[in-house]
Amino acid sequence: MFQKFYKITIPFYTIFLLYLMFFGFGRSQYDFNIVRLSPLVSTFSFVKETILWKTIVINVFGNIIMFTPFGFLGIIFPKLNDFKALIINFLFAIILIESLQYFTRLGVFDIDDIILNTVGVAIGFWIYRIWASRASD
Template sequence: MLKKFYKILIVPYTLFLLYLMFLGMGRYQYDDNVVRLEPILSTIKFIEGTISWKDIIIIVLGNIVMFIPFGFLGWIFPQLKDLKSLLFTFMSAIIIVEALQYFTRMGIFEVDDVILNTFGVYLGWLMCKQIENKLAV
């Protein structure tokens, strides 16, 4: 039942997430292509330069939490049950999305986004394993 529910919701969820990444949350087209390749430092600089904790939570935790559902992709694609395969596939996809943000100037290519999003997938994979272990009992 849970897996069927997931299979139904993951496609619209992915489309919603892509909308947010390119058009939502007050996005606008940047004048220049922007890339941030300093891992972790750009997130720390963002936190230091942000007055609102709400903004910090939405951006930093959002970049993790919003990607947790992709840790369950093994339910649809059995070859993605293996953590290495899942992370390799996801990182390839998120790098393409970040590159599209860069080339369309509808976002910034940020290494931190790749790291935080991938961490979310990893957390989702751990949760998926926990659920599967409980269902097997």
């Protein structure tokens, strides 16, 4: 039952996430392109400069949790049941999306987003693997 639900909802979830990444949160086009390539520098700066813990949790953990469902993509694409294949394919996709944010100036190409989003996919993959192994027992 979960597999059918996932197959139906993940395309809509993907569209929703893309909307958030390009247009959500009152986002508007920047006057210039921004690239952040120093790993975790922007995240640590954000944490240091933010007063409310709620904002930190939403931003940092949101970047992880929002991508966790993509760790279950093996349900739809069996070749993505392999961790390495999933991560390589996801990295290709997220780098493409971050690049589109850069070129459209509707976001920032941020290495931290790539890292945190990939951590989310990895967590999702291991949750899926544990769930699938228990379901087959």
